[in-house]
Amino acid sequence: MLDDVKNSDIERERVALVGLYGPDTTRFQAEEYLDELELLADTAGGITVEKILQNKTHPDVSTYIGKGKLNELKRIMGEKNIDTVIFDDDLTPTQLRNIEKGTDGKVLDRSSLILDIFAGRAKTAAAKTQVELAQLQYLLPRLTRYWTHLSRQKGGIGTKGPGETQIETDRRLIGKRIATLKEKLEKLEKQRTTQRKGREDMVRISLVGYTNAGKSTLMNALTETGVFAEDRLFATLDSTVRRHEMENHSVLLSDTVGFIRKLPHNLVESFKSTLDEVREADILLHVVDASSKMAPEYIEVVEETLEEIEATNKRTILVFNKVDLLDPGKVSELKRAYPNAVLVSAEQRIGLKELEQSIEDMIELEYSTHTMQIPVSKYKAVAFIHENANVEKESYEGTDVELTFSIANKDFKQLSHLLDTIGVNSEVV
Ligand SMILES: Nc1nc2c(ncn2[C@@H]2O[C@H](COP(=O)(O)OP(=O)(O)OP(=O)(O)O)[C@@H](O)[C@H]2O)c(=O)[nH]1
Numbered sequence: 001m002l003d004d005v006k007n008s009d010i011e012r013e014r015v016a017l018v019g020l021y022g023p024d025t026t027r028f029q030a031e032e033y034l035d036e037l038e039l040l041a042d043t044a045g046g047i048t049v050e051k052i053l054q055n056k057t058h059p060d061v062s063t064y065i066g067k068g069k070l071n072e073l074k075r076i077m078g079e080k081n082i083d084t085v086i087f088d089d090d091l092t093p094t095q096l097r098n099i100e101k102g103t104d105g106k107v108l109d110r111s112s113l114i115l116d117i118f119a120g121r122a123k124t125a126a127a128k129t130q131v132e133l134a135q136l137q138y139l140l141p142r143l144t145r146y147w148t149h150l151s152r153q154k155g156g157i158g159t160k161g162p163g164e165t166q167i168e169t170d171r172r173l174i175g176k177r178i179a180t181l182k183e184k185l186e187k188l189e190k191q192r193t194t195q196r197k198g199r200e201d202m203v204r205i206s207l208v209g210y211t212n213a214g215k216s217t218l219m220n221a222l223t224e225t226g227v228f229a230e231d232r233l234f235a236t237l238d239s240t241v242r243r244h245e246m247e248n249h250s251v252l253l254s255d256t257v258g259f260i261r262k263l264p265h266n267l268v269e270s271f272k273s274t275l276d277e278v279r280e281a282d283i284l285l286h287v288v289d290a291s292s293k294m295a296p297e298y299i300e301v302v303e304e305t306l307e308e309i310e311a312t313n314k315r316t317i318l319v320f321n322k323v324d325l326l327d328p329g330k331v332s333e334l335k336r337a338y339p340n341a342v343l344v345s346a347e348q349r350i351g352l353k354e355l356e357q358s359i360e361d362m363i364e365l366e367y368s369t370h371t372m373q374i375p376v377s378k379y380k381a382v383a384f385i386h387e388n389a390n391v392e393k394e395s396y397e398g399t400d401v402e403l404t405f406s407i408a409n410k411d412f413k414q415l416s417h418l419l420d421t422i423g424v425n426s427e428v429v
């Protein structure tokens with residue numbers, strides 16, 4: 001079936017995908033991973049003609065799949081007219097070189113494929129700079145393979161051949177370019193920080209989740225704006241922030257780049273400033289594609305990535321999206337397994353009111369710190385604070401007591417009301 005080439009696919013690069021499964025991965029998982037790799041390849045403009053799964057305890061140090069399998073791969077690529085082979089894992093420079101030699105084809109690994117997609121999709125100055133930086137950082141340790149290639153062509157010149165000189169030059173140039181890009185990013189970052197000022201006192205909410213979970217669609221559904229959404233991976237590479245009015249609170253909602261398993265570390269590193277919105281958010285909406293069999297694993301990957309970008313310990317609402325695709329049995333199963341999650345369909349506008357209610361509830365539960373001076377005689381207010389807040393500092397000045405305390409927003413509302421009714425004009429210092 002994979003061999004059926006549609007007319008529209010004629011111009012597309014024909015690719016083979018290769019993955020391993022072994023002690024830590026089941027065959028089912030490995031198949032799902034290859035399906036995801038196929039989506040990535042499709043996003044990058046390739047058509048998958050062949051999928052190869054191999055049961056292997058460890059990847060082979062020099063060829064990843066082993067010599068015999070490499071020969072088989074070469075044969076298949078010849079027979080099926082395949083130009084490119086993509087591995088569902090990162091290859092070492094040595095493996096990359098040997099597989100290129102062994103197949104005579106173009107060889108990509110997971111990281112280079114993802115980087116390629118990001119490069120093709122980056123539109124703003126920040127995204128373009130971040131991707132180029134990540135690409136160069138990926139390239140730098142792999143430069144040697146070009147040298148080996150060169151020296152082979154020149155009939156094995158010694159270690160100080162022209163190839164190496166070329167590499168030294170390339171290294172220096174790339175090093176310089178990396179420095180320039182980092183400077184550029186710092187400047188862009190400063191601009192962004194200035195833009196962010198002035199919205200500091202608003203509650204900030206960030207949509208996070210696996211790529212294609214429906215974050216942008218949900219952003220559009222909630223705020224009724226036109227953020228780009230598409231059934232391809234990594235439709236969004238930047239952050240968009242929109243003000244959103246709910247019944248009792250107005251918030252800043254941000255949509256940003258999605259996560260994926262084995263996201264290249266360089267990429268996470270260079271996208272850190274785009275992900276500032278996530279790091280600085282008060283509340284996260286973790287959007288999950290409920291229609292995917294891989295949902296539990298997606299949740300794990302997102303949690304791990306949040307750790308990597310240091311955005312943990314945040315109040316989070318788990319939002320299962322695309323429930324329009326689920327049968328009722330699956331819905332109740334989800335509700336049982338994740339009793340605190342909210343089920344929505346961004347596309348069909350199902351469950352949006354409930355989601356907003358959960359956000360408002362969470363804001364009410366949010367804590368904030370206050371300092372107040374209250375006359376000692378107004379013991380009711382002082383007692384209320386002691387009962388409902390965490391008092392961090394308490395000191396007496398004449399007939400006043402000065403208290404610094406952190407309190408849930410909903411309790412603070414009640415306190416303000418109490419202060420009003422007992423006639424205290426308590427100043428927030
Ligand atoms: N059936 C169904 N499809 C949905 C729903 N929400 C989003 N989608 C589809 O899922 C695909 C991905 O949606 P996006 O909003 O682009 O997803 P994203 O999480 O922003 O993806 P990236 O930006 O690539 O990380 C699109 O084809 C949407 O139309 C939903 O509630 N139901």
Ligand SMILES: [Mg+2]
Pocket residue numbers: 215216217228229235236256
């Ligand atoms: Mg998006």
